[in-house]
Amino acid sequence: MSVRSAWLLPNGQTREDTRLTPVGTYAPESEMRTRDGVIAGGAPFAATSAGAMSLQIGVGRALVQGTDAQGAYPVSVDAPAVLTFTDGEAQFARIDSVAVRVYDQLFDQAGQNLATVEIIRGTGSATPTAPSMPSACLRLWDVTVPPGASAGTGGIPWASALGDRRRFTSAYGGIIPRGYGLAFTGTYDGQYRDNGTGLERWNAAAGAWQAYPPTPARPISTKQVTAAPVNQSGAFVDFTAAAWPRITFTVPPSGAVFVTVGGQVSNRSTAASTAWMTWRATGAYTEAHGVLNGLSAQAGRVIGTRRVYRDGLTPGGQVTLIPGWNISSNAGTDVFVTDGQLTVEFVQ
Template sequence: MPVRSAWLINRTSTESGQSRADTRLAPTGAMAPTGALTSASGVLPGSKDGRYIMDALYVYGDTAGMTANVAPGRAVIQGSEAAGAYPVVLTDYTQITFDDGNAANPRQDLVVLRVYDAQFNPSLGRTEAVLEIIKGAPAPNPEVPLVPEGALPLARVMVPAGASVGTGGLNWSTAVYDLRQSTVGVGGILAESWNRATAGGYSGQYRDNATQLQRWDGTRWVSYPRHLGGIAPQGALAAGEYTGQYRDEGGRLQRWDGTVWRPVVPVSGWAFNNDGGYFKAVTYGEALTDTAVPTISAQFTTPVTGAVLVTVGFLGNAQADTAYTRMSVNLRLGGTMVLAADEQRSATVTGRQMTSVSHTFRATGLKPHTVYDAVGAYVCSPGSTNAWIDNRFIRVDPLV
């Protein structure tokens, strides 16, 4: 078999030990570490024309039957900590043949590149590098076999029940799932691979996940645009990773407040209803009678200045020439009153004549990037009966 490794003392076969060609062809040098004495197992990336991540050690079938091909390539396989990492090379296209399927149940087989080293595992009685199929157990929902020490998984292959050369073999377009992962020299950027669950080896290591550059922060891979101070592109983050982080969302800049995304430049809050109703009270209240919508409320997010312009308006009248009807707002943060309705912050109609009025006032000292509610509040002069209020609206504009 054309699988060769540097740094094996000798081989099981009668051939001599490491050759000069072994040393030239096998990858050497300090590979990406996973510990003080261990390296990341993986395939060396690269393709002939640079179009693909890696051509090396690709498992595929090109004819009907139970036989697959493995493309040549180079890899590093970490054995035990004491044994170290083995540089391995497959120099030629090589065929591997799968056993026939179980009569009743499917199974999943594992294709691995494996190093046997009798110096560190005498019980195996072998010293060589090989391509190997680890046969899975047949079951209605078969599991993938465990990867043994000193082995690098290349692919898992689903072998259906009853599969054989006589029944047409394996459907190679769906049977193979690529398990190769890349490895590079220490300090290098890991190439994208299909096994993205692989942890980094040290804080500050980088990898390419096919769309973004990512950095290992000690516990997880963090996409570079999400890093401290970076603006995450649209669709990259469902939730923020720290308070004060920014993202682009549909062309609008948003800020993560620790719980939800808030617009950096908030849009105006707005509430309107044209189903009129009556109000009769000498103190402010938020509900009209004889209307389908007793209360209106405009929700808004404060800008960084914590200041907004609030405008209220309505069409209405009072029931006496000298009486008044007013509309203002109660500003609330959650259920807490922040700024109560007041005549100095109200739109006022005096007399029986139906009149449209509005009033704008400034509210300051609000918490930046925080959601508030502006709720319509009404009052009429003492002695009035059924003050009429129609076409009510509230508008809140950020002051930036």
């Protein structure tokens, strides 16, 4: 095993140290801290069985964060490391962790300047948990050691004992690859990560990772079930929810939507008679039935649609659209408001 770290040895680093360690890979985690993690590429720090109680850790590169005062250590492992686990406890299982660890005598009590891959031993328990990591230590793998495990009893069942705990990092502005665990917050507005199925962007104002590009919301619509009773004239009337279901939607971040109403309207009672198919809005946005959003006919029949644009709505607000109708008179000659459909399209 050969483990190298840049900016650690007091007598200077070799040219090979500088070439092999990932200097410049700094994804900020706070004002002074760097996100530690594995550098993607191939299968860094892959774990394979090397015997009943031994595990081989493959080559790889990483960044190991110490305290704020220490800063972050670029590390590379350029030859496989074989680690041997101590025998299992008599009664309980335990979880040991394999980690890249940096010792720096200016900041710890070990009295040496050294980067290494080592086992951090856990504690046997009826419900074992992984050990806490010391400072300047990056967890790679958890290994469950069964009670009584030893070379003479068959050792560690590697197929089921390994828990992959490698998390990844990237350079500033880069996309953080998916690794162990996605339960971490972003550190600056516009940071990107790969969640395994697509990209996400950190929205600092919302305090959340959001799909990027945003997933377009599909239009939603509702259809008229029964014809308007046309038993009132001269006033706009709401359809009952049973006759034409309402639409309730959440205003998108743009604060804008298109609303379309369409169907058949007719009134040939007189040359001046009219029929209307409309909608009104309640909730985070209000708008009345009327000429600004309705589809109408005068002294005849119209089959068509009316699409209108509405902006300036409050993002995240809940709005309900209620279909309506109006006739000016009813002498029984082709008077109807029917076959309606109301649709909301979200503007991204």
